[in-house]
Amino acid sequence: MSGRGWAAALISRVAAFAAVVVLIGSLPWLSGNSPEYTILRARYADREATPEVLAQIRGELGLDRGPIAVFADWASGVFTGDFGTSWISGRPVLPGMLEALGVSLTLMGAALTVALCMAALLCLPVLRAGLAGRPSRGSGAAAAALTALPEFLLAAVLLVIVAVWLNWLPPYGWRGIEYAILPALALGLPGGGLIGRLVATAVAGVFTERWVHTWAVAGHSRARIALAVLHRAMSGVVGQVALVVVGLTGGAVAVEEVFAVPGLGRALLGAAASQDIPTLQAGVLLLLLLAAVCGGAAALIRRSLLGPAGRSGHLPVPGPPLSPRRTWWLVPAISGGALLALIVAGLMRDPYGSVYGRLQSPSWALPLGADASGRDVLARVGHGAVDTLGLALAVTAACLVIGLIIGLTGAWSTGPVEVTNAAPPIIAGILVVAISGPSAAGAAVAVTAVSWAPLAAHTAALVAEISARPYVRSLPQLGVSRARILVGTVLPALLPEVTRHALLRLPGIALALAALGFLGLGPQPPAPEWGLLLAEGIGYVERAPWTVLGPACALVLASVLAVSLSSADGGRNLRPASDLPAPDAEPDDGQKPPRVTDGAGQHSEALAGR
16 A cells, blocks of 8 residues: 555544544533433432523533533543543443443353354364365355344343243343353354354365465375465454454344343443433443454454465465355245245235234234234234335445445545444444434434445445556546546446445345344334334243244344345355455556455455444
């Protein structure tokens, strides 16, 4: 990268981080609710909300000095380790948030252990096939099935089956190692499926590189070749694995809520619900710091794995990609057909009429039974598709536009992409709820705010690749301006590929919206949104499991559809993610950079963002 590129990337990183700090520090003024009413309810429930009492509370908070003075005090306090005082309890927020962070880190460590063990099991067949001279296309159906499980849904299933029905483990709390098993499984199994798919796809791609065959002919042992292949593959996916680890913080919010784990995610959810802004500010800053540490560690590990080859840019050349299986279309066709049938059947019924018995069991007239209000579950699932998938389609379109605009800026997109990747959709949803309250529009804004980054990174990588083509590099010499080159030549060339990437993200965005609805951060009753349907039925799942069966099936089918489509695409474009140029990379003069695909690297980003 040139000196100008480094400067642009550095400035963008500083500006993006500063914008996040300003946003967090401005929460007391961005919130639609007056903080004095929040504190009056929490601390002085016996006092009336007179103008004098409210003015006294504003003086105690220092809010009467104006937003600039309050922000300056908050920022200076953060630099000295003082994160403020809780508006609800009146105690300093930092000790409690650090304790909650310790619980979350313990849970994430246990979940990561589960994920790595599961990923190793999924990668082993691919490694064996490659060593035997039979290159595999990926990790198979097992990894796809695990990746398709939403954390909050898996948590509810484990709670009911293992803790309630079988009574093998405690259902909630945090009083010993046995309390961490179910939450760790709920977080680690989907994460392990995703990491397994990333590494298995990278390993399969490395086995197509010519040096592997050369080593085998030279007589190197299979153990040495296996270690070298893993070394090469991990250099390409370690950044994506870091995104999965950061994504655990988002999944941990729902899992901690289901199992009543006193972690940072649950603390943030409670702070947003009670409008305890200082606690919310401290928690979000700690999460951003955690994400920055994960990203920095991933960059150092990748640099160490690549060694001199990564610094010089001379990476091994892959062989021809493997052709997809002829039956690749079966899983997406079956899952998509079943989902479509479920939706169409539900759209023909009334989703709001309470005309059935409360929790009435399924029958021919009522295929999925009735909920606690006597409403047809099948009808609510079908009409909920309009709310969930329709809103997801609008969010996907917005993410595509934002990703294209920011990605076309090249190195200037580095900071916003990195900062945005550090915020899971649930954390963004908590911030939006703190500002405007729970709503469908707020959930859409929250998911949009953090879901455009992979599309921007993909766009920036394609811009670097297309700009290096000889006919494009000659255009400035013909007097064509850079703006005209971007709009008239580069944008039409990359638009189909990025649009296809955005469409593959649609089910994942629907899952993110459903997770916000499940936590009460999205649409409110009586809307038939899928996540909200799960939240309404989870309390009755032990005696009326059909209340959650319909929305759970819809979510799983949508997840399987997304994973199977990305797997089919990855089979056509097996390539280690380390071969993709960075968003702010500049090609060497006279050399065409590697062909950029949205296969192994970009689809893994899409799934990690869910």
